[in-house]
Amino acid sequence: MKVKIVEVGLRDGLQNERTILSTAYKQQIAGKLIRAGIRHLEVTSFVHPRWIPQLADAEQLVSQLPVNTAVTYRALVPNCKGLERALPTPVNEFAVFMSASETHNLKNINKSINETFPVLADVVNLAQQHGKKVRGYVSTVFGCPYEGKVSVSRVSMICEKLFEMGVYEVSLGDTIGVATPAGVKEVLGDLLTQFPAERLAGHFHDTRGTGLANAFVALEMGISTLDSSFGGLGGCPYAPGAAGNLATEDLIYLLHGMGVETGIDLDALCETSLFAGKLLGKKLPSKVLQSYVGVKERKRKE
Amino acid sequence: MKVKIVEVGLRDGLQNERTILSTAYKQQIAGKLIRAGIRHLEVTSFVHPRWIPQLADAEQLVSQLPVNTAVTYRALVPNCKGLERALPTPVNEFAVFMSASETHNLKNINKSINETFPVLADVVNLAQQHGKKVRGYVSTVFGCPYEGKVSVSRVSMICEKLFEMGVYEVSLGDTIGVATPAGVKEVLGDLLTQFPAERLAGHFHDTRGTGLANAFVALEMGISTLDSSFGGLGGCPYAPGAAGNLATEDLIYLLHGMGVETGIDLDALCETSLFAGKLLGKKLPSKVLQSYVGVKERKRKE
Numbered sequence: 001m002k003v004k005i006v007e008v009g010l011r012d013g014l015q016n017e018r019t020i021l022s023t024a025y026k027q028q029i030a031g032k033l034i035r036a037g038i039r040h041l042e043v044t045s046f047v048h049p050r051w052i053p054q055l056a057d058a059e060q061l062v063s064q065l066p067v068n069t070a071v072t073y074r075a076l077v078p079n080c081k082g083l084e085r086a087l088p089t090p091v092n093e094f095a096v097f098m099s100a101s102e103t104h105n106l107k108n109i110n111k112s113i114n115e116t117f118p119v120l121a122d123v124v125n126l127a128q129q130h131g132k133k134v135r136g137y138v139s140t141v142f143g144c145p146y147e148g149k150v151s152v153s154r155v156s157m158i159c160e161k162l163f164e165m166g167v168y169e170v171s172l173g174d175t176i177g178v179a180t181p182a183g184v185k186e187v188l189g190d191l192l193t194q195f196p197a198e199r200l201a202g203h204f205h206d207t208r209g210t211g212l213a214n215a216f217v218a219l220e221m222g223i224s225t226l227d228s229s230f231g232g233l234g235g236c237p238y239a240p241g242a243a244g245n246l247a248t249e250d251l252i253y254l255l256h257g258m259g260v261e262t263g264i265d266l267d268a269l270c271e272t273s274l275f276a277g278k279l280l281g282k283k284l285p286s287k288v289l290q291s292y293v294g295v296k297e298r299k300r301k302e
Numbered sequence: 303m304k305v306k307i308v309e310v311g312l313r314d315g316l317q318n319e320r321t322i323l324s325t326a327y328k329q330q331i332a333g334k335l336i337r338a339g340i341r342h343l344e345v346t347s348f349v350h351p352r353w354i355p356q357l358a359d360a361e362q363l364v365s366q367l368p369v370n371t372a373v374t375y376r377a378l379v380p381n382c383k384g385l386e387r388a389l390p391t392p393v394n395e396f397a398v399f400m401s402a403s404e405t406h407n408l409k410n411i412n413k414s415i416n417e418t419f420p421v422l423a424d425v426v427n428l429a430q431q432h433g434k435k436v437r438g439y440v441s442t443v444f445g446c447p448y449e450g451k452v453s454v455s456r457v458s459m460i461c462e463k464l465f466e467m468g469v470y471e472v473s474l475g476d477t478i479g480v481a482t483p484a485g486v487k488e489v490l491g492d493l494l495t496q497f498p499a500e501r502l503a504g505h506f507h508d509t510r511g512t513g514l515a516n517a518f519v520a521l522e523m524g525i526s527t528l529d530s531s532f533g534g535l536g537g538c539p540y541a542p543g544a545a546g547n548l549a550t551e552d553l554i555y556l557l558h559g560m561g562v563e564t565g566i567d568l569d570a571l572c573e574t575s576l577f578a579g580k581l582l583g584k585k586l587p588s589k590v591l592q593s594y595v596g597v598k599e600r601k602r603k604e
Contacts, residue, residue: 177593180559181518209552209589210559213515216483239596243589250511257482257512287511287545291479294541 003260004225006171006201007033007248008042009276011076013233015045015052016244019280023057027064032272033230034071037264038248042095042227045076046086062089074135078109080122087130094127096120096167097137100155101144104175108139113154117161124165136167137203142179142187145238152190159195169199171227174214176238177207181217188221197222204228204246206285207236211246212254219258226251231273231284247286249273267292305562306527308473308503309335309550310344311578313378315535317347317354318546321582325359329366331578335532336373338570340550344397344529347378348388364391376437380411382424389432396429398422398469399439402457403446406477410441415456419463426467438469439505444481444489447540454492461497471501473529476516478540479509483519490523499524506530506548508587509538513548514556521560528553533575533586549588551575569594 010026010033021029030041043065049056058075065073067090074093077083083094098116099105105113124134140147141155159170172187179187184202191200202218202225204211215226228251234244252264270292277284312328312335323331332343345367351358360377367375369392376395379385385396400418401407407415426436442449443457461472474489481489486504493502504520504527506513517528530553536546554566572594579586 180556182560206589207593208555209514209549210556212511213518213556216515216518236593236596238600239593240599242593242596247511253510254482254512254515258484287508291509291538291541291544294538294544297542298540 001258001260002224003219003255003262004040005038005248005251005262005264006040006042006074006225006227007038007230008203008227008245009229009231009233009248011042011044011055012227012245013229014054016234016237017054017280020054021279023060023064025279026057026061027066029272029276031066032268032275034066034068036268036272037262038269039070039263040072040074042074042076043091045078046082047076047078059085059089062086062091065090076137077123079119080126083123083126087132093133093135094123095135095137095171096123096162097139098158099139099144099175100150100158101140101147103146104140104144107146113158117165120162121165124167128166134167135201136162136170137173138162138170139173139175141172142174142183143176145176152187155187156191156194159191163195163199169201169225170195171201171203171225173203174205177205177211177236177243179204179214180210181213184214184217185221188218188223192221198224201225201227205236206232206243206246207239212250215246215251216254230269231276231289232286233273233276233284243285247284247288249286249288249292253288303560303562304526305521305557305564306342307340307550307553307564307566308342308344308376308527308529309340309532310505310529310547311335311531311533311535311550313344313346313357314529314547315531316356318536318539319356319582322356323581325362325366327581328359328363329368331574333368334570334574334577336368336370338574339564339566340571341372341565342374342376344376344378345393347380348384349378349380361387361391364388364393367392378439379425381421382428385425385428389434395435395437396425397437397439397473398425399441400460401441401446401477402452402460403442403449405448406442406446409448415460419467422464423467426469430468436469437503438464438472439475440464440472441475441477443474444476444485445478447478454489457489458493458496461493465497465501471503471527472497473503473505473527475505476507479507479513479538479545481506481516482512483515486516486519487523490520490525494523500526503527503529507538508534508545508548509541514552517548517553518556532571533578533591534588535575535578535586545587549586549590551588551590551594555590
């Protein structure tokens, strides 16, 4: 079994942190992540700098990332304007995003779901003209802060539209961390009757502690691409102080327990998260990280 | 599906907390847990008060618990001396404990595994003479801080001995929180060929974030008794600062997502944990609890 881990901490993690890191620090973190074995990095988002001040240095950052042909750098783009800013940079891949909930989509990108499709189709089209691959993100797949449960048939319809446009993979986001393993089974069970597992990715948040259990269920159902954030960096705008993305360390620990070779050095990853936590002035929530610190502390005292 | 949740926070949680709570506060917490719907409470341990100062008030506490015939109160007893102290109290059930790791057993109860059996057999015998049921705890089932991996055949041998003595249920403990879902599948897969699922319980710790995923796998394999601790109270003596027992809130959230009726009011449970956290001067680690606080905070601001 081979599992692709997409490290989204520098984008999805940092955009939910109050502290704004300097470009130099982000670049250092990227370097450390790569040395720890991370190969797929989502580094930033080319949205308008006013939207997400934490990622306002997109151009600057991507021009200063470590040069490593084994690494795929990805950036989010909301529309062709964003893509045009990103195209001349060393970013290898792009990602478009929309929500499976009408209300969330409207609040988040100020368009209805149907109005969003042509915007994203233009992005995919333009990216492909430049020989670049595009991933699709669907958010609130397992529940919406405004609408509650989201219909699986709507998720399925959106996936179909995104694949028709030419995205190579759809990442199914549990944006507010409400999914449970039972819900993941239900939604994936349905989607996998229509789409091959290798074209779907799981993007779980740990807001209610279910992130890892959900990831495990997805893996058992054949999903082999999972998104996570080093240290569990990030938070949830709908529940301030609560956890955000599934922690990469916790996911790696699970995978190594399953005998899956990830090529990632867990200790080096923990050290990276400790470095980032110090910069952000907070203890990052990954349990493996906290256990790593505790075991280190105990050995120091002995 | 019916799941029995054994709330071990007052025992396994508190014994790993630095702060010693007063008997009156413990009693208040027990009352709140029961009002939240908890029906199985492990409340203390009748070990020598010097061993675990946090639980030194065992007699006093159990004489002041809410009278409720729907509730089962359980206490740990290390030997007949402990049981003799506990027998005249209102405690309904007892539990004996030992380790699946020779080194851990020796360090923890100062006896080899073989020397431990007759001591526990005497306890079970005496308890049964008084018409009381006894549970057996086996610790370090999924890994030991001294020996690493523990052989499944030794776990199986210990379970068999405990059942022969007359314990009605064996709780399989991941004492240091190293188990992964793959490991749980392996160990349970083996044990379930020898023992019926209804006589085994899962006791998972969340030290490396896998507690809930492990519980989910155990449930899927037919285990219907799970131990957990309100708020995720407790810690890990082998990794100071790291998480301890699986949080009851997180487990309940998972179960409700599976459509399992638990009779437990999640909000009332969160309020109980907030109360206890205030007394202990710390933020308890349950993710559902943190999300509950975050959502409350957000609503307050709106």
